[in-house]
Amino acid sequence: MSNINGVLRSLLLLFIVAFLAVCALVCRAAPPAAPDAMELLKRSDSYRNGWPAYVLRVKITNFENGKPDEESLYEVSQKGTEKTFVEFLSPRDKGRHMLMLGDDMWVYLPDTSRPVRITPLERLTGDASNGDVARTNFAVDYTPVYLRTEKVGTENCYVLELTAKRKGSTYQRVLYWLRTEDARPMRAEFYLTSGKHIKSATFDEYLTVDGKPQLHRLTLYDEIRHNSHSVLEYSNIAPRQLPDKLFYQGRTDRFN
């Protein structure tokens, strides 16, 4: 009797090991299901838009041949995905502010004492454009498609191709590398309507704010002039109750 039990136990053990081996083979052979690109994109947006309404400061330092060249400071107030108010704080731009409402954009210049409508092409000025500062919700502006998975450094990343779906989008096409484990942005390439590769970005550093990892430092590389790049540093990130009045297109200053 004990011999039969021993034989049966051995057979059972052999069966379990064989079953596990077959499962491992099957899993390795079958390609993983493609990830939901839009879900990934929305998760990645949360690293730059951690709350429904928030404020932050952005310092942009432009480098030429590795040396700091220009510096600009902005305070950004964001409400939802469609409303952005950017206040220019650098001495030469003081008194200036910018408002984005969906696809519409205004700049308030102290010289003119009134908001002036600006066109999408006027957003692409400087090393870091107004769109780089003000439009950070890629899920609203772009349609994503999953391309492949590849390594960036030591990190496995999903590669998404983003195509602009509204005229307010800063770029026509974006290639976007997101870390597989948490959809954290790692790098990006930006293309114009002409197909020209105009900028690349690396998402260098994240900080935890109120329990949420938020982007702290982003580097934009000029793909036309390869000796030029801009570093965007985000700080003073905080959720805020922002009144709708702040995003009224006739506002002539931050306070009234």
Place this chain on the structure above:
Amino acid sequence: MHLRFLIPVLLAAATIAAAAQEDASPQPLPAERSYEVRSAFAVIDDATIDSNLHPPLPTAASQILSSPFVNLLQNQLLLEPSLSLRYRQRWSLAASAVALAESFHGLSTADFNLPPGDTAASSALQASLEPYTGTRTQLRVKEAYAGLSAGDFDFTLGRRMVRWGTGYAFTAAGVLDPPRNPTNPSDRLNLNVGRDMLKADYVHGQQALQLAWSTAALDSCQSNLHDTTAFRYNVLVHGFDTSLIASHDRGSTSEGALTFTRVLGQAWEVHGEAAWREQAALLLGAKFSTASGVGFIAEFYTPPNTAYFNPGAVSPLAGRPHYAFFYVSKSRLRELPGWKEWDLDAYIVANLDDHSSTTACDVTRRFGNHFSTYLHGEFPTGGKTSEYGATPYTNATSIGVRFQL
């Protein structure tokens, strides 16, 4: 027994340590302050030479001027502080001013053939030369107001710069706007001042109702102002930023106006104003931007030849005037070191009826975040009785330095 638990504990500790190294220590949330302050200070030194100036003097003085034309140098030093304070998202105070010291060189009694020993003529001549000689100082309060924000309502009391017009060089609907000078559309030296007013705004989403009562009693700079009551309804719908405006000047006329702005495609913006004050006034304009950053603005403007719209430069016997404005600009001349600090712009404003015009150009060079220098030139052309040809100089050239904090 201890080893059985030690390995998982070590593994768990290593995992936690590895995860912690990915993010720096958590950042505390910055507390929302009960007050916010914004301040700025600018210093501008502007030297302008009016070349071949025929100074507008009384006939008696003009007849004894040695040379029909002089070159007059005007130097202006402007100090422009501004301060804004907001308390608990409810109360606000703001003030900005311009302290101006101007001096003139190039015209004196030595330029005139005075009869010797005629002290009366000498005194009269000195009195007529006073606007073009010596040094004067002036303090202009641009804005000084208090504001209260209550829900969707904002209330403002004091001197406030308000611009309801959409044009760059002209406006027909800017009933509370500072006077628009088409030969200086951007108010280069920041000399415009606001109007003293009590204003109430109701803002809900992308709509606003604004009611303002402005008094001219305290304004010595703009003697042609009246007490004005004005109302505006502004709404953004399907990309059209549209306003309906109504106003009444006490002791004078009333006006109704419609304005709009719209962006078309990637590169075009159009704007316009239609107003009725005794007669119709019309402004149509467009802006075009290129991918390389060059901007073009063109405007057509036709006001009625009435006391309100007539700045006094057009003969009251003339018919309705027609104006055109064309502007081209490039900020950051090229995205290269040494080039991106340069901004260029040029514009021309023309009276299409008498074929006179003024052309102007600006070159600005920035040095870091605080300093900039500029060169500005104005060149009026046209017949001696035409609007821009009657300008008493052949060209005005300005060089300036600007410092900002």
